[in-house]
Amino acid sequence: MRSVDREAQQHEVTPLQHGFDLGRRDFFKLLGGGMLVCVAAGRAVPQESGRGGFQRHEMPNTLDSWLHIGENGKVTVFTGKVEVGQNARTSLAQQVAEELRVPLDSISMLMGDTDLTPFDMGTFGSRTTPQMGSQLRKVAASARAVLIQMAAEQWQVPEAGLIAEDGEVRDPKSQKSISYTDLTHGQKLMKVIAAEPPLTNPNDWTIAGAGVPKRDGRDFVTGAHKYASDQIRPGMLYGKMVRPSAFHAKLTSCDTSAAEKMPGVTVVRDGDFVGVTAPDLMTAERAASAIQAKWDAPQQVSEKDLFEHLKSTEEKPTEGRDQIVKGSVEQAGSGSAKTLQQTYTVAYIAHTPLEPRAAMAEWNSGKLTVWTGTQRPFAVRDELASAFHMQEENVRVLMPDTGSAYGGKHSGEAAVECARLAKAAGKPVRLVWTREEEFTWAYFRPAGAIEVKSAANPDGTLLSWELDNYNSGPAGMGTPYEVPNQRIEFHPADSPLRQGSYRGLAATANFFARESHMDELAHELKIDPLEFRLKNLKDERLRGVFQAASERFGWGKNQAAKNHGFGIAGGIEKNGHVATCAEVAVEKGQVKVLRVVEAFDCGAVVNPQGLRNQISGAVVQGLGGALFEAIHFENGRILNPHLAGYRVPRFTDLPPQVDVVIVNRKDQPSMGAGETPLVGIAPAVANAIFNASGVRLRSLPMVPKGMPAVS
Amino acid sequence: MAVTLVVNGSLHQVDAPPDEPLLYVLRDRLELTGTKYGCGEGQCGACTVLLDGDPVRSCITPASAATGKKITTIEGLGNGEHLDPVQQAFLEAEAFQCGYCTPGMILSAVAMLRKSKTKLTDKEIISHMNGNICRCGAYGRILEAIHAAANMSRSTVDAKR
Numbered sequence: 072m073r074s075v076d077r078e079a080q081q082h083e084v085t086p087l088q089h090g091f092d093l094g095r096r097d098f099f100k101l102l103g104g105g106m107l108v109c110v111a112a113g114r115a116v117p118q119e120s121g122r123g124g125f126q127r128h129e130m131p132n133t134l135d136s137w138l139h140i141g142e143n144g145k146v147t148v149f150t151g152k153v154e155v156g157q158n159a160r161t162s163l164a165q166q167v168a169e170e171l172r173v174p175l176d177s178i179s180m181l182m183g184d185t186d187l188t189p190f191d192m193g194t195f196g197s198r199t200t201p202q203m204g205s206q207l208r209k210v211a212a213s214a215r216a217v218l219i220q221m222a223a224e225q226w227q228v229p230e231a232g233l234i235a236e237d238g239e240v241r242d243p244k245s246q247k248s249i250s251y252t253d254l255t256h257g258q259k260l261m262k263v264i265a266a267e268p269p270l271t272n273p274n275d276w277t278i279a280g281a282g283v284p285k286r287d288g289r290d291f292v293t294g295a296h297k298y299a300s301d302q303i304r305p306g307m308l309y310g311k312m313v314r315p316s317a318f319h320a321k322l323t324s325c326d327t328s329a330a331e332k333m334p335g336v337t338v339v340r341d342g343d344f345v346g347v348t349a350p351d352l353m354t355a356e357r358a359a360s361a362i363q364a365k366w367d368a369p370q371q372v373s374e375k376d377l378f379e380h381l382k383s384t385e386e387k388p389t390e391g392r393d394q395i396v397k398g399s400v401e402q403a404g405s406g407s408a409k410t411l412q413q414t415y416t417v418a419y420i421a422h423t424p425l426e427p428r429a430a431m432a433e434w435n436s437g438k439l440t441v442w443t444g445t446q447r448p449f450a451v452r453d454e455l456a457s458a459f460h461m462q463e464e465n466v467r468v469l470m471p472d473t474g475s476a477y478g479g480k481h482s483g484e485a486a487v488e489c490a491r492l493a494k495a496a497g498k499p500v501r502l503v504w505t506r507e508e509e510f511t512w513a514y515f516r517p518a519g520a521i522e523v524k525s526a527a528n529p530d531g532t533l534l535s536w537e538l539d540n541y542n543s544g545p546a547g548m549g550t551p552y553e554v555p556n557q558r559i560e561f562h563p564a565d566s567p568l569r570q571g572s573y574r575g576l577a578a579t580a581n582f583f584a585r586e587s588h589m590d591e592l593a594h595e596l597k598i599d600p601l602e603f604r605l606k607n608l609k610d611e612r613l614r615g616v617f618q619a620a621s622e623r624f625g626w627g628k629n630q631a632a633k634n635h636g637f638g639i640a641g642g643i644e645k646n647g648h649v650a651t652c653a654e655v656a657v658e659k660g661q662v663k664v665l666r667v668v669e670a671f672d673c674g675a676v677v678n679p680q681g682l683r684n685q686i687s688g689a690v691v692q693g694l695g696g697a698l699f700e701a702i703h704f705e706n707g708r709i710l711n712p713h714l715a716g717y718r719v720p721r722f723t724d725l726p727p728q729v730d731v732v733i734v735n736r737k738d739q740p741s742m743g744a745g746e747t748p749l750v751g752i753a754p755a756v757a758n759a760i761f762n763a764s765g766v767r768l769r770s771l772p773m774v775p776k777g778m779p780a781v782s
Numbered sequence: 783m784a785v786t787l788v789v790n791g792s793l794h795q796v797d798a799p800p801d802e803p804l805l806y807v808l809r810d811r812l813e814l815t816g817t818k819y820g821c822g823e824g825q826c827g828a829c830t831v832l833l834d835g836d837p838v839r840s841c842i843t844p845a846s847a848a849t850g851k852k853i854t855t856i857e858g859l860g861n862g863e864h865l866d867p868v869q870q871a872f873l874e875a876e877a878f879q880c881g882y883c884t885p886g887m888i889l890s891a892v893a894m895l896r897k898s899k900t901k902l903t904d905k906e907i908i909s910h911m912n913g914n915i916c917r918c919g920a921y922g923r924i925l926e927a928i929h930a931a932a933n934m935s936r937s938t939v940d941a942k943r
């Protein structure tokens with residue numbers, strides 16, 4: 072599949088229509104008695120099961136969220152979303168606690184287990200907060216309504232007068248109260264609800280909206296948390312793959328005899344799949360390197376020819392999806408108008424999650440269980456089912472909160488490999504990719520070239536805007552500015568490297584091109600870059616973050632010191648509104664980012680503490696791709712598959728001052744914040760470098776070897 | 783072949799070749815999985831443990847090099863219910879996102895703080911900690927946490943060892 076299709080598919084969140092076989096999962100057996108509340112997606116009819124439990128045929132097949140209120144007062148929330156460091160486990164629990172009116176610590180979150188949680192496409196595209204958050208708020212609010220109804224029945228009073236608070240229902244009139252525990256005691260009750268319950272207004276939030284600490288925080292500081300790579304199973308073995316010499320290489324010969332003689336080693340060969348298992352990791356490594364494999368690799372496009380190749384293989388944009396057309400760009404830009412045309416490029420970069428891909432696989436009488444770090448446990452389950460020609464229900468994927476992903480763990484390579492090894496060995500196997508494997512056999516953020524052509528009146532009014540993006544992707548390619556004539560197109564192309572999602576997708580590239588170009592135009596027109604933007608901007612929320620960031624930064628108030636420069640950039644992506652200001656120093660051929668102010672508006676904030684962490688982390692990560700991260704490759708091989716050769720931001724790259732300004736819009740729906748805070752930093756820094764030095768850098772990374780020599 | 787190691791105050795006879803990386807011995811043979819693999823090349827600090835109080839990269843340290851020394855892993859910090867001040871400070875500052883770098887960060891910081899007699903500047907902390915990568919970019923909070931820990935009582939590592 073073309074990467075672009077993959078990207079679109081991965082981010083197109085269709086209504087959840089997956090059949091879910093509740094009959095085979097007896098929740099009450101699992102969780103004890105109590106009440107199970109489900110919300111049916113779409114137009115399913117509300118139903119209620121008899122008190123003796125539920126029958127399978129009573130279940131609509133479109134349930135997409137549920138929670139269980141136990142007899143012990145514990146609430147278990149089931150969601151197919153996963154925690155990859157973005158704090159979803161905490162923020163979702165907060166939203167449930169808020170709507171259900173229970174203390175936060177009574178909630179436990181069961182996430183990303185394909186046997187127990189509802190189907191979910193995956194954790195990406197900043198969908199957890201707007202989609203799953205509001206879903207779970209509905210379930211919880213519905214559950215609260217049911218509990219109130221039960222109390223009303225018990226007391227023979229109207230529901231309207233009752234309130235739910237702190238895990239109990241109260242009747243202010245009679246002063247009676249009854250805990251949820253008592254209401255659900257001895258029950259095995261299941262409620263399916265299709266109604267849209269009224270939700271609590273963010274202005275009235277007490278648990279949601281608060282900066283509560285991250286869940287399981289203690290386990291992270293004590294080392295107790297078990298990541299996928301930490302899973303231990305009785306009798307387990309260690310796996311190790313033998314990798315091809317280059318991408319698309321075919322195995323021509325393979326001598327495994329030396330490896331097979333090593334004690335406890337099993338060699339697994341299946342077509343071009345070659346791997347080993349051993350009782351310990353070092354033996355597995357030695358056995359894998361003792362295998363003499365010969366590979367035949369085709370000639371492949373190298374880095375030096377990349378952009379030419381992308382341009383020459385471009386495909387026509389798909390109408391509608393990959394195209395934005397407004398007015399007529401042909402008519403615009405004549406006479407006294409200022410016109411400008413420039414090309415910007417971005418390199419392939421690697422996600423480099425600190426925990427590489429990892430899996431633990433175990434076969435048990437025809438059933439397969441895999442623990443793995445992935446953003447898409449259900450997709451990985453399907454990948455496994457198809458790889459081994461099995462029914463989906465015979466495969467279970469569990470996702471322990473993972474050592475981050477950043478869009479890089481959508482796929483199940485390690486899971487499939489590990490399961491194959493475990494099948495051959497007849498024992499549970501753990502496979503953890505090496506850093507080099509992660510740098511080579513995962514996928515990359517797409518490289519791309521972006522051409523921008525623009526025209527503006529001498530007074531600074533934009534007249535036309537053309538943008539052609541080759542290969543990097545369509546996300547964020549539209550302009551938030553008011554331009555009467557636009558032609559914006561994404562051109563898919565043949566990528567020499569395997570590419571896929573990356574935090575923020577192509578918005579980083581498209582924002583870099585657009586916001587750099589806006590800066591160039593402002594310079595040509597001799598207008599302050601912020602003023603130029605605001606002059607062409609109506610969107611009230613984007614104006615709001617530009618104002619918030621520039622005020623905190625002191626834009627227009629202070630003069631940059633010698634060799635220092637200020638830059639600004641912003642935009643809207645995935646309903647997040649971001650504006651970033653940066654101050655850099657360009658000295659002795661080096662760029663140092665001294666100060667970053669980022670204002671962000673993602674609607675009503677669920678957890679300001681977690682949000683700040685996300686935003687400042689995104690700024691740091693974004694600086695890597697902006698300044699120095701790049702994958703180098705030649706003829707099907709990665710030339711820098713090590714942290715010594717692929718530079719990621721370290722402590723010394725942390726700007727001495729990072730200010731986060733949260734614009735909390737309680738009147739707006741809550742949106743995700745894992746991605747968009749990353750996309751403004753590269754152009755803000757590019758613009759600041761220009762302001763400091765007069766040198767315009769149009770390729771990411773901008774200064775992999777320091778400032779380029781000025782000709 | 784057996785290697786004798788003292789880990790978090792307990793003596794272990796481990797049936798491992800002496801050139802096996804200490805990281806593998808700790809994680810796989812002693813099931814102390816708090817020590818993480820991040821690169822296996824001495825570049826990221828996720829595998830940091832203390833040898834007689836000095837931070838080392840256990841991924842490039844053969845087990846034999848650790849014999850006769852006191853090894854401290856993240857599991858050996860603090861005692862029982864009480865966290866080490868550095869752990870406590872990381873927790874309070876929420877100086878992590880995915881948390882994968884956290885054990886290595888904490889141990890590097892513990893080693894630094896135990897040796898420093900004077901108040902550390904940002905610059906000193908940054909240069910000491912620069913071998914530890916946090917890909918989530920939580921450096922700002924980590925710095926904050928280390929300052930906070932420095933202000934708390936001295937690390938309790940000694941008590942545990």
Ligand code: FES
Nearest residue numbers: 820821822827841
């Ligand atoms: S795993 Fe040892 S330094 Fe990275």
Ligand code: FES
Nearest residue numbers: 879881883916918
């Ligand atoms: S918290 Fe994820 S690597 Fe540091």
